[in-house]
Amino acid sequence: MKTIYGILLFLSLNLPAQEGTRNLGMIKVHDQGNLGFHGNLVNDGVFNDNQGLVGFYSDRSIMISGLFPTIFNDTEFITEQGLQLAVSMKVENNANFVQGDILTPRTDSFTSLQFLSESFYTGANNMSKVDGYASIQNKQQFTFPVGDAQQLRALALHSESTNPVAYCAYFYSNPDDFPSFNSLNRENTLQQISRHEFWRLEGSVPSTIQISWNERSQMASMAENVDEIVVVGWSKANNQWENLGAGSIGSLSDGFALSSPFVPNDYEALTFGIVDITTEIPDLANYLLTPNGDGINDFLHIDELALSNNNWLRIYDRNGMLVFEKYNYTNEFRGYANKGDVVLNRSNGLPQGVYFYLVMMEDLGLEYQGYLYLDR
Incomplete structure (x- = not known):
């Protein structure tokens, strides 16, 4: 009863x-x-x-x-x-x-x-x-x-x-509309600060974050290259926007940025900034994955990983949420998540669509990124 x-x-x-x-x-x-x-x-x-x-x-x-x-x-x-x-x-x-x-x-x-x-x-x-x-x-x-x-x-x-x-x-506001912020107060390496959106995050533990952009973020009006996009934070101590970035993945219309470790309570707001880059993260191939058991494109295979004995593969959805992670990857990804808070039923596999992958070859000091399309 x-x-x-x-x-x-x-x-x-x-x-x-x-x-x-x-x-x-x-x-x-x-x-x-x-x-x-x-x-x-x-x-x-x-x-x-x-x-x-x-x-x-x-x-x-x-x-x-x-x-x-x-x-x-x-x-x-x-x-x-x-x-x-x-x-x-x-x-x-x-x-x-x-x-x-x-x-x-x-x-x-x-x-x-x-x-x-x-x-x-x-x-x-x-x-x-x-x-x-x-x-x-x-x-x-x-x-x-x-x-x-x-x-x-x-x-x-x-x-x-x-x-x-x-x-x-x-x-979904211009940070400059708030008296706490001024986009002109920024580190010398930062060329622009987003005027369209920001996040507030409070916490006392050193952390990294991922935030995504889409069409209404108007990233194409700020950047010419995805690798120019970084996470920035408004420093409470220094009263300026500071570069917190550790990399970005995607296109100018759709992608996400990762931060380096920081203490959230040290920053009043977080958003996207643009830096002047001299080097770019190279792209690997883009992949089609059709895990239907026919022996063709059933799993993600990246030839270049054979060159590294100490590598990581991470796969993210379009919102920048980590859905798969594997150390020393050897063809394990077949369209199913092993990470993430919002997967409804892991046994059903990830939904069809575009995903971003990030490869790190730590022993070679190399980092690559690309896309894959999961078709069901």
Whole structure:
């Protein structure tokens, strides 16, 4: 039997958006239990010891507010006009994005959709994501499902150790529109700073990040070559944009940049910059992969790796999310992920489309990049 019980006091409310529910007691959703909210939720009681599934379903905008954050095991969101958080929501297991954004205030990073140590998410896309701040607790690696009203603009975080907490939000705005930033204040090696978008990332652990660009990033108006594109950060100490880049992959219309290690709390914002380059990362061939068992193009084979006894292969999707990684690669990639937070079902393989690969031959001091097209 599915059970939801506890010491409860529900009050029916007439809130500005629509009718809702206020919890003044204690609610617990037990294993295999389901609880759905179709209106606002005000949590002024205990709602933090849950198993089962709590869902939010509405064709109108609804809100979670109250004195205390909610903590859910599994949760799903089908809210066409969005679910607004006036108080944080914490997830212990799966957050399933189906339809509608999770809206949090960009002026307050402490109000967020927070992913706890064992949690993950599924289904994040342009129509369902966090429009505002997402955060993590006790995680070392995570891809934040953040964006704005129109697009998912994820940031992938790889930290040297576990983050006690970290917060991230995306802004589709010119950094110069904010008094904290000035694109003219930059290191001498930087020629331009993006005027279209930036991310905020808070965290105390040294980390690297990956951020992607697309057509609306207007990278072609800034750069002539992908290798000119770098991650930059606004230094709080030096009041200037600084080069944090470690490489970029893709084309001027679609690609992503990787950073070198830095401490997020040292930087107010992160975006793309342009540097003057004297050397380029050479390209290897572009590949077609058709893993259908016919013996033709069933796996990714790169001849040049035979020259190196100490190599890495990393494969990224179009959003810059790492989906495959192998040390001393020998033809293992057949269209299936072994990395990543957002793969729905690894046994089904990666979806058809364009992927970027990065090859590092550490013993030879060489680095290469290219594309592959996965056709199913």
